[in-house]
Amino acid sequence: MALMRSMLLAASQSVWLRERAVKYPFVRRSVSRFMPGETLDAALAAAQKLQLKNIGSVFTHLGENVRDRGEARKVTEHYLEVLDRIHESKLPTEVSVKLTQLGLDLSPEFCSDNLEQIIRRESPAATVWVDMEASNYVDVTLDIYKNALKNHPNAGVCLQSYLRRTQKDLAEMLPLRPAIRLVNGAYNEPSDIAFPKKADVDENYFVIAQELLRAQSDGKCARAAFGTHDVSLIRRIADFAGQQGYQKSALEVQMLYGIQRAEQERLAREGYRSIVLVAYGSYWYPWFVRRLAERPANLWFMLRNVFAS
Ligand SMILES: Cc1cc2nc3c(=O)[nH]c(=O)nc-3n(C[C@H](O)[C@H](O)[C@H](O)COP(=O)(O)OP(=O)(O)OC[C@H]3O[C@@H](n4cnc5c(N)ncnc54)[C@H](O)[C@@H]3O)c2cc1C
Numbered sequence: 001m002a003l004m005r006s007m008l009l010a011a012s013q014s015v016w017l018r019e020r021a022v023k024y025p026f027v028r029r030s031v032s033r034f035m036p037g038e039t040l041d042a043a044l045a046a047a048q049k050l051q052l053k054n055i056g057s058v059f060t061h062l063g064e065n066v067r068d069r070g071e072a073r074k075v076t077e078h079y080l081e082v083l084d085r086i087h088e089s090k091l092p093t094e095v096s097v098k099l100t101q102l103g104l105d106l107s108p109e110f111c112s113d114n115l116e117q118i119i120r121r122e123s124p125a126a127t128v129w130v131d132m133e134a135s136n137y138v139d140v141t142l143d144i145y146k147n148a149l150k151n152h153p154n155a156g157v158c159l160q161s162y163l164r165r166t167q168k169d170l171a172e173m174l175p176l177r178p179a180i181r182l183v184n185g186a187y188n189e190p191s192d193i194a195f196p197k198k199a200d201v202d203e204n205y206f207v208i209a210q211e212l213l214r215a216q217s218d219g220k221c222a223r224a225a226f227g228t229h230d231v232s233l234i235r236r237i238a239d240f241a242g243q244q245g246y247q248k249s250a251l252e253v254q255m256l257y258g259i260q261r262a263e264q265e266r267l268a269r270e271g272y273r274s275i276v277l278v279a280y281g282s283y284w285y286p287w288f289v290r291r292l293a294e295r296p297a298n299l300w301f302m303l304r305n306v307f308a309s
Contacts, residue, residue, distance in 0.1 A: 002196070005293045009188035012289035022285055030302035031288050034258045035062075035279050040082060043280040046257065047091045050276055054268040056092040058129060058254065062281035063101040069110065072103030076114040083121045095122070096129035096158075096181075096277060099141055112144050119152045127179050127223060132158040134187040135194070142169060149176050153222060160185030161205035162194040170208060174215055179223035181254060182208055186290045202233060209237045217246060225252040225275065229260045238272070248272050256291070 011017055021027050036046035040059075047057040059082060066072045079095055086093045095118070102114040119128045130145050132138065145157040156179030159166050163185060170180070184201055185194060195201050205228070215221035226237060234253055241251045252273035255264050268274035279287060292298045 001296065004296050004299075006188055008289055008293035008299075012286040012293065018285040027288075027302065030298075031284055033301070034256065034288065034291055035284060036257060038280055038282050038284075040078075040085065040280065043278045044085060044089060044091070046278050047093045048089075050278075051091060053265055054274070055264055056094075056273070056275040058094045058096045058275060058277045059086070060096045060098070060131070060277060060279045061101075062279050062287050063283040064098050064133065064286065065100045065105055066103055067105055069103060069106060072101070072106065072110070072114060075101050076117055079118045080121050083118070087123070094126050094129060096131055098131045098133060099144060100133055100137065104137065104140065104144075108140055108144060112147060115144060115148055116152075119148060119155055122154065124152075124154050127154050127156040128152070129156045129179075129181055130158065132160050132183070132185075135163065135189050138163070138165070138169075142173070145178075146173065146176060149178060153177065155179065156181060156223060156225070158183055158227070159208070160194075161208055162189065162201045164193060164195065166204070167208060167211075170211060174220045177220060177222050179225075180212055180221060181225040181227050182212060183227040186294065202230070205233060206236055206240075210240055213237070213241055213244065213246060213250070216250065217244070223252070225254050225273075227254040227277070229255050229263070231260070231263055234263070234267075259291075 036042045043059050047059070050057050061075065061078055061082070063075060066075060079097060082095060097115065097118060099111050099115065102111045104111040115130070122128050130141060132141060141157065145155060148155040158181045159170060161182060161184055173180075182205065184205060195204060209226060212221055212224035216224040226234070228234060238251055248271035252275060253267050254275040254277055257276050257278045264274050264276055292302065
């Protein structure tokens with residue numbers, strides 16, 4: 001399993017594979033399970049359907065490691081348009097951005113300016129989320145985030161429970177009253193940086209989740225969101241929240257579009273905050289292969305699509 005995950009994560013970074021894979025109809029059919037379409041309109045239509053079920057949404061325009069200033073500016077402008085469209089439609093939708101798509105590889109200052117523009121366009125009541133990428137970006141991502149947080153309390157950042165450093169990062173950030181989305185972590189990391197065993201990653205997740213819920217209740221964390229599809233982990237966190245006497249609406253779970261739909265709906269029905277991250281755009285290859293790495297059964301699903309009409 002671990003070998004398969006490593007191979008897929010290596011494949012997610014292959015330009016050679018990306019250029020070929022995106023042309024195969026069976027790959028495109030498989031991708032459609034995880035994203036409603038490549039356009040913003042497709043994402044908006046999906047958000048409307050989710051809203052009917054009392055499920056909120058977060059949009060992310062797929063892309064990473066942009067190495068051209070013009071392109072990073074275009075991505076920034078796109079997000080400004082996205083926010084305008086979201087506000088016009090009055091949807092309960094936020095955005096989540098990758099700093100390497102906003103030009104982080106070119107210059108942290110340039111990237112920071114782009115992020116600033118996006119946060120300024122968002123309403124102060126909604127969060128602008130910053131994704132966490134591979135471990136070599138963690139320091140600079142947290143620096144940019146902390147800087148943004150000084151002027152914008154509605155900025156949020158993702159933390160990854162597979163990283164050994166995350167408990168310390170959280171402790172350092174809590175005095176700033178951050179908004180945190182906690183996830184397992186989706187990249188290929190060496191064992192001195194990330195826990196190699198899934199059981200340790202899950203346990204670390206639960207420890208940090210409890211810390212986040214306590215901090216949220218004490219007003220030290222502006223918002224705690226749990227990005228996971230792990231139903232038993234969600235139940236453990238919900239049980240903890242119940243024992244502490246927290247309201248159901250204080251527990252926010254975020255999942256990816258198309259994964260664990262029944263659980264997304266159950267959470268919303270039962271009064272928890274249920275949010276779906278809707279990814280769209282044409283640069284889906286690395287993102288999609290990371291989804292395959294998370295669950296090898298997705299590979300069989302893709303292979304079945306070879307024979308689908
Ligand atoms: C809202 C959101 C935002 C995220 N943002 C980031 C980020 O910024 N940085 C980052 O590194 N990672 C991010 N991730 C990905 C995350 O790190 C994990 O890789 C991913 O969520 C899988 O871990 P898990 O805890 O959901 O489930 P796991 O513990 O891996 O699996 C639990 C169960 O969930 C289901 N499941 C999990 N993944 C899949 C899948 N791909 N397809 C089908 N079923 C699946 C299966 O039933 C599986 O048995 C994000 C995830 C979410 C939900």
